[in-house]
């Protein structure tokens with residue numbers, strides 16, 4: 001494809017992304033599936049143009065507003081070419097030439113636009129901090145409350161692309177064996193510094209086409225997500241629930257730690273996700289996982305299995321603020337419920353899932369959010385309401401066999417700035433081993449009153 005044809009295709013893709021509430025990665029995959037004639041290199045460059053616009057969204061809108069131009073897909077791509085791509089106005093005019101497969105020629109208004117933007121760059125001293133840091137209004141107060149004077153530094157660390165990380169499946173291979181398999185396929189990777197089974201790729205690579213992936217030797221998983229799964233310290237023979245298992249990213253890591261011994265129950269309210277997860281479990285050679293769709297977090301299954309599990313992991317639905325590098329569009333149109341609905345839902349899920357933990361067992365609460373109210377705030381509220389649980393510091397929760405813990409704090413808080421992982425949070429709550437029968441009976445009675453009241 002010519003550079004002009006790539007630009008024209010990028011404008012079409014951006015228009016589709018802007019025209020739907022669906023996540024950009026899903027729209028992009030469907031767009032290229034419908035245009036199989038576009039080669040891998042061109043696909044990469046077209047996606048990079050569109051993702052560039054989404055990463056520069058606030059600043060591009062700031063500039064377009066300043067020069068009084070509508071932020072339509074053409075204008076956004078034109079502005080990004082000049083402000084971030086370093087193109088001159090003349091070179092942009094040369095690409096919008098109306099030739100076959102090229103974008104239509106610039107209108108008079110667009111000609112004025114490129115002259116106004118010529119020689120400028122994305123950042124401008126008059127931009128507010130939130131514009132420079134690409135933070136949407138809905139997240140600003142919570143991010144400021146979380147980070148205080150580190151707000152700009154933490155937010156700025158999320159402007160770039162996330163690295164591509166892999167988790168080596170210990171049931172199938174060692175990290176050295178996986179490194180060799182990747183090297184044999186011409187892919188450069190290095191061991192991750194925090195996860196003992198992680199690999200970080202030097203760039204992008206078609207991982208899913210590799211034998212090492214198809215045979216279950218490696219999985220795509222951010223290093224931070226791997227660390228969250230290890231916080232469960234799931235051991236062979238244990239009974240474990242992954243309560244919000246989704247497509248099974250953490251379930252895979254947890255079950256692999258158990259070396260196929262014991263049982264993992266992966267539950268979720270979305271059955272479709274669990275069905276997709278099953279294929280991943282099969283590929284990974286893990287036979288100790290069963291899936292169970294639940295209607296809500298208060299599904300009768302939970303009551304029937306009260307106090308039965310050594311480990312219960314709650315990877316709660318959240319704002320996803322920790323994954324902004326990976327999904328830049330999600331900051332501009334949060335998918336699903338907003339913070340006002342998420343926070344009570346997280347509390348309700350945690351409260352219900354806690355019933356599954358046996359005395360002496362552990363509850364792991366995790367999110368891919370950076371926001372205090374979804375993280376420490378939830379844990380503090382839970383502990384205040386559940387005297388039979390205590391917080392286990394990371395060093396005490398971390399699996400002894402996995403070397404030193406990644407942090408020395410009470411809870412695991414990972415940010416792109418400080419750990420170069422996605423933003424993740426995890427806290428381990430241990431249920432007192434001596435929970436008396438009387439306490440359990442009292443909790444049962446309270447629960448029956450709640451149920452009778454329709455809570």
Ligand SMILES: C[S@@+](CC[C@H](N)C(=O)[O-])C[C@H]1O[C@@H](n2cnc3c(N)ncnc32)[C@H](O)[C@@H]1O
Pocket residue numbers: 225243244245246247248249250251267268269270273296297315316317318349368
């Ligand atoms: C952060 S995602 C889980 C990601 C997954 N653990 C992984 O590592 O791939 C949160 C999941 O919670 C599920 N969920 C939402 N509401 C729920 C509820 N009330 N009870 C249980 N799961 C719920 C969502 O369907 C979603 O799959």
